[in-house]
Amino acid sequence: MISVREANSLVTGNDSLPVRVARILFRSRTIRNLGESDQRLVAQAQWSCRALDGDVTIFDQGEDCQNVSVLLSGWSLRQQTLPDGKRQILDFVLPGSLLGFRSSEFCTYGIETVTPCIIASLPARQFYALISRIPALAIRVAEIVSESEVRAYDYVTNLGRRSARERVAGFIAQMVDRTGTIAGASGHCSFELPITQVAIADALGLSNEHVCRTLSKLTADGRIRMQGHRVTVLDIKGLLSDACMEFRVARGLQMGSGDGLFVAA
Amino acid sequence: MISVREANSLVTGNDSLPVRVARILFRSRTIRNLGESDQRLVAQAQWSCRALDGDVTIFDQGEDCQNVSVLLSGWSLRQQTLPDGKRQILDFVLPGSLLGFRSSEFCTYGIETVTPCIIASLPARQFYALISRIPALAIRVAEIVSESEVRAYDYVTNLGRRSARERVAGFIAQMVDRTGTIAGASGHCSFELPITQVAIADALGLSNEHVCRTLSKLTADGRIRMQGHRVTVLDIKGLLSDACMEFRVARGLQMGSGDGLFVAA
DNA sequence: CGACTCCTTGACTTGTCTCAACCTAAGTGG
DNA sequence: CCACTTAGGTTGAGACAAGTCAAGGAGTCG
Numbered sequence: 001m002i003s004v005r006e007a008n009s010l011v012t013g014n015d016s017l018p019v020r021v022a023r024i025l026f027r028s029r030t031i032r033n034l035g036e037s038d039q040r041l042v043a044q045a046q047w048s049c050r051a052l053d054g055d056v057t058i059f060d061q062g063e064d065c066q067n068v069s070v071l072l073s074g075w076s077l078r079q080q081t082l083p084d085g086k087r088q089i090l091d092f093v094l095p096g097s098l099l100g101f102r103s104s105e106f107c108t109y110g111i112e113t114v115t116p117c118i119i120a121s122l123p124a125r126q127f128y129a130l131i132s133r134i135p136a137l138a139i140r141v142a143e144i145v146s147e148s149e150v151r152a153y154d155y156v157t158n159l160g161r162r163s164a165r166e167r168v169a170g171f172i173a174q175m176v177d178r179t180g181t182i183a184g185a186s187g188h189c190s191f192e193l194p195i196t197q198v199a200i201a202d203a204l205g206l207s208n209e210h211v212c213r214t215l216s217k218l219t220a221d222g223r224i225r226m227q228g229h230r231v232t233v234l235d236i237k238g239l240l241s242d243a244c245m246e247f248r249v250a251r252g253l254q255m256g257s258g259d260g261l262f263v264a265a
Numbered sequence: 266m267i268s269v270r271e272a273n274s275l276v277t278g279n280d281s282l283p284v285r286v287a288r289i290l291f292r293s294r295t296i297r298n299l300g301e302s303d304q305r306l307v308a309q310a311q312w313s314c315r316a317l318d319g320d321v322t323i324f325d326q327g328e329d330c331q332n333v334s335v336l337l338s339g340w341s342l343r344q345q346t347l348p349d350g351k352r353q354i355l356d357f358v359l360p361g362s363l364l365g366f367r368s369s370e371f372c373t374y375g376i377e378t379v380t381p382c383i384i385a386s387l388p389a390r391q392f393y394a395l396i397s398r399i400p401a402l403a404i405r406v407a408e409i410v411s412e413s414e415v416r417a418y419d420y421v422t423n424l425g426r427r428s429a430r431e432r433v434a435g436f437i438a439q440m441v442d443r444t445g446t447i448a449g450a451s452g453h454c455s456f457e458l459p460i461t462q463v464a465i466a467d468a469l470g471l472s473n474e475h476v477c478r479t480l481s482k483l484t485a486d487g488r489i490r491m492q493g494h495r496v497t498v499l500d501i502k503g504l505l506s507d508a509c510m511e512f513r514v515a516r517g518l519q520m521g522s523g524d525g526l527f528v529a530a
Numbered sequence: 531c532g533a534c535t536c537c538t539t540g541a542c543t544t545g546t547c548t549c550a551a552c553c554t555a556a557g558t559g560g
Numbered sequence: 561c562c563a564c565t566t567a568g569g570t571t572g573a574g575a576c577a578a579g580t581c582a583a584g585g586a587g588t589c590g
Binding site for chain 2: 132134138161
């Protein structure tokens with residue numbers, strides 16, 4: 001898992017697009033796992049780079065997505081919509097994740113941008129050709145998918161067995177981690193959460209009214225402070241305790257990136 | 266995705282263990298993607314085969330699992346337990362799935378057998394060495410993980426946005442599909458569901474009492490019949506409609522295996 | 531035979547949803 | 561520049577789905 005902060009440091013600079021893609025896929029400034037001939041292979045691939053606005057559909061639920069893409073910057077989300085119109089957000093996709101890699105012909109979920117995004121894409125067939133010539137890359141793909149899988153399992157537990165307060169508190173704690181937010185001297189930390197409360201509700205399987213009420217309560221209890229889309233965490237321990245997640249920190253388990261707050265804790 | 270029925274047909278016979286493992290990983294009777302030298306590589310790996318009883322822990326939540334295993338027969342499950350004792354079943358693992366492949370050091374969920382199982386294992390390091398020498402295998406691993414990821418996303422939507430009746434009906438419909446159950450001339454189909462109602466409840470994020478009530482209602486409404494662990498589906502269309510899933514069949518989307526009921530429908 | 535697990539049913543409680551009203555801030559267009 | 565619209569957020573009251581607690585039944589095992 002890679003945090004937004006770390007991902008940003010990997011895609012900046014003057015390197016060519018393929019090199020930046022390879023860097024972020026390997027989560028490494030040096031592409032240390034990649035030999036020279038492999039680097040040439042990645043560089044020769046016909047990556048196309050697109051800058052997308054926020055709130056744009058990358059591909060629709062049920063569509064046969066023809067491209068495999070790497071998210072270089074920005075936030076996107078995976079979502080499913082039911083016939084009766086209810087929406088469930090499955091995951092927020094942060095830089096370094098793959099979009100459109102799948103084993104079946106159709107994709108059962110759709111992907112939309114949240115903020116403006118930059119993605120690098122390759123036709124699926126070329127992507128397969130590329131990773132089948134670079135085993136280390138194929139393995140990284142499996143690992144990246146596995147990261148999403150693990151996070152999806154965590155969501156299942158959240159939705160199946162946790163109360164609204166636990167879910168909201170846990171969501172904020174996870175976002176602290178995934179964004180790579182670092183606590184200041186005061187122990188507080190703050191980050192941009194570029195989504196609406198409706199989106200939080202759709203991610204946590206709650207109604208937007210209930211999310212609002214729960215956030216108000218967390219604020220009243222001195223756990224967080226919200227100003228617009230800026231979230232300040234005042235009491236991370238209390239938040240983790242609310243989320244029923246202390247055990248993860250205590251046992252040294254990763255919550256997400258493993259380079260954020262929780263490894264240090 | 267591979268159904269239980271199909272998986273069974275791939276692991277039977279007199280072939281050596283590595284060949285059976287390769288077959289089931291490639292979902293192919295002929296290992297058509299695998300050249301001869303690659304077959305030799307798979308065969309040379311030190312696969313160890315274990316027969317496990319039902320209700321046995323394969324590895325615990327939080328443990329650093331040292332082996333990557335392939336489930337050859339039987340049912341297992343992934344689960345998480347919260348500090349307060351609540352349990353969530355994340356997925357039922359059916360033959361052909363990987364156990365223990367992951368990108369992080371610790372595994373955030375545990376795996377237990379449900380029925381007696383046969384698994385073939387390789388130390389993680391050797392597994393990595395193997396797939397890094399056989400790109401086609403590395404890609405299949407990524408695809409298998411992706412299958413679990415997609416199913417996990419479906420569970421997220423189930424738990425987040427569907428009612429108890431929708432979840433239970435959808436669960437049964439999915440199991441028809443995943444087991445590879447085929448409808449008889451009457452349109453009915455029946456299969457063994459080797460789990461308790463408590464397990465269904467823990468998988469669907471419900472209380473066992475509520476699962477019981479819901480199953481009773483589905484029975485009263487003529488959708489299903491249950492005798493012990495044998496489930497007979499009397500009205501699959503009604504069941505899919507209850508599950509709010511007709512759209513998948515209508516649009517030709519896979520529910521699971523893609524070789525079960527729903528592709529034919 | 532008891533002891534156990536699993537299932538079933540009933541009565542009551544509660545967490546969350548739904549509906550509805552209202553507020554605020556940020557456009558938008560005349 | 562101001563009225564209007566719109567999207568997002570807030571708060572309250574009532575409804576209901578699902579949980580909890582409790583008790584009993586059915587089957588199985590030693």
